[in-house]
Amino acid sequence: MKTLVEMIREKDSCVCVGLDPVIENFPKEIRSRDTSVEDQLVRFAQGVIESATPYAVAMKPQIAFFEQYGLAGLQALRRICSIIREAGLYLVMDAKRGDIGSTAAAYAKAFFTPGSDWESDALTVNGYLGSDGVLPFYQAAKARGGGVFVLVKTSNPSSSELQDLLVEGVPVYEKMAALLDRIEPQTASNVLGAVVGATHPEELRRLRALMPERVLLIPGYGAQGGTAEDLRGAFGEDGCRAIVNSSRGIIYSYKKSDLPWREAIREATKEMKEALHAVR
Amino acid sequence: MKTLVEMIREKDSCVCVGLDPVIENFPKEIRSRDTSVEDQLVRFAQGVIESATPYAVAMKPQIAFFEQYGLAGLQALRRICSIIREAGLYLVMDAKRGDIGSTAAAYAKAFFTPGSDWESDALTVNGYLGSDGVLPFYQAAKARGGGVFVLVKTSNPSSSELQDLLVEGVPVYEKMAALLDRIEPQTASNVLGAVVGATHPEELRRLRALMPERVLLIPGYGAQGGTAEDLRGAFGEDGCRAIVNSSRGIIYSYKKSDLPWREAIREATKEMKEALHAVR
Numbered sequence A, B: 001m002k003t004l005v006e007m008i009r010e011k012d013s014c015v016c017v018g019l020d021p022v023i024e025n026f027p028k029e030i031r032s033r034d035t036s037v038e039d040q041l042v043r044f045a046q047g048v049i050e051s052a053t054p055y056a057v058a059m060k061p062q063i064a065f066f067e068q069y070g071l072a073g074l075q076a077l078r079r080i081c082s083i084i085r086e087a088g089l090y091l092v093m094d095a096k097r098g099d100i101g102s103t104a105a106a107y108a109k110a111f112f113t114p115g116s117d118w119e120s121d122a123l124t125v126n127g128y129l130g131s132d133g134v135l136p137f138y139q140a141a142k143a144r145g146g147g148v149f150v151l152v153k154t155s156n157p158s159s160s161e162l163q164d165l166l167v168e169g170v171p172v173y174e175k176m177a178a179l180l181d182r183i184e185p186q187t188a189s190n191v192l193g194a195v196v197g198a199t200h201p202e203e204l205r206r207l208r209a210l211m212p213e214r215v216l217l218i219p220g221y222g223a224q225g226g227t228a229e230d231l232r233g234a235f236g237e238d239g240c241r242a243i244v245n246s247s248r249g250i251i252y253s254y255k256k257s258d259l260p261w262r263e264a265i266r267e268a269t270k271e272m273k274e275a276l277h278a279v280r
Helices: A004-011 A037-052 A063-067 A070-086 A101-112 A131-143 A157-163 A172-183 A201-210 A261-277 B004-011 B037-052 B063-067 B070-086 B101-112 B131-144 B157-163 B172-183 B201-210 B261-277
Strands: A015-019 A058-061 A090-097 A122-125 A147-153 A192-196 A216-218 A242-246 B015-019 B058-061 B090-097 B122-125 B147-153 B192-196 B216-218 B242-246
Touching (some): A015 A037, A015 A261, A063 A090, A063 B101, A070 A090, A101 A131, A147 A157, A157 A172, A157 B172, A172 B157, A201 A216, B070 B090, B090 B147, B101 B122, B147 B172, B192 B201
Parallel strands (some): A015 A058, A192 A216, A216 A242, B122 B147, B192 B216
């Protein structure tokens, strides 16, 4: 399997498209009382994936938006995972799982076992429990050549409340970055990556300097307010050490466009790829 | 709907039984090649629930152990949620979810919407993202008269790595407890509770003092090493402000017993209830 960095290089793209489905927001041609929730979710995702594939390197389904539809949502997600992988895109499951060792191992099994229902290339993980809660994810990802993105500095407004607290002058989010180094020293082929929000450019620069080798998953671009200019320097020396995620800004781009929905998504992905290219 | 505190008082029990199913550990009469994974999970859970109901007040399915079986596991969990609620037990879904606002709202919908597939009375939540990641869970739980248990000090060995870091002399886990107070001031009918491990009796005492009114969910009893003696004082002034969870120590108790599996589970739950009674 190719690594994410290899895929970024080959596709010359750092664009990650976030899949946060809300049926009320779907184009009219997808919404239909005669179609099951599962099929509506799959048809919309299929359109997004086909439209984004020429310009994106990764897709990031946000599992909460599938869980909200119960079993139907997770049945749809199973089919969507196959479509993403068949399209040759890297699949980051945004699940922010995290628990004590034996439980973390069960989650890792759910997402990293070959042939599992929601088989993914990478998973987002919450490291509040410490290294024994991250290690099982790291080991399972390593075994399959995948990745783990640990939350370091998140993109939301109240991320500062806990993550910015100072421990002898060092913010908690930097302590989290240091925790990753204790689990896996930094090399050019790291399994552990970090989630760092585009909405905090200052912190992003500091964290990039602390983690020169790790791949960053950068959410918060677009609808949440992060711009390409905020990302200058975030891609590492080779320009291939970050993926930038936009969800609503791409998948619902047709709401602010005269183009048919698939074309609007294609254009929005292309524009984002070019905007990032200018600052890589 | 009765609150958890009312249920603890009525049942005179603080026992929470954790449901962490691993099919390889099931009794031989449950494991069968002719039975689907879903049915094996349901039959085992049914036996546990029936056996524990006379002595327990709550059941805590650990969703990771269902997700590891894919859709079959989550189909089983749907049926098990019904069985737990029909048995009159309080259902704490141990999912440790947590995300930015709109995503947290989607998770809350999945677990707190009446009639949803995994409808729960309470949910465990990871607060690393700060208050805007906790608020949607709080609001949804409040609307249905349920609860939210935010991770404060977890039971695992490496919980110290991040949670014990000192911020101007105050450990991060106390800062997390203070964060809860900013979202919901303490009263006798709090929606927000806290997860505090039985494996850290010193920290448990400090956190009890800081959160006299909140219901604590205390994992780590039994197989993880926590004892009843460690819990003296943890139940608050009225003795009804905590539930103590044991998973493996109860559901796999038959492995160390000559009794048939259901009876062993019944006895283990009864013993735990009595052990806790002595220190409440």
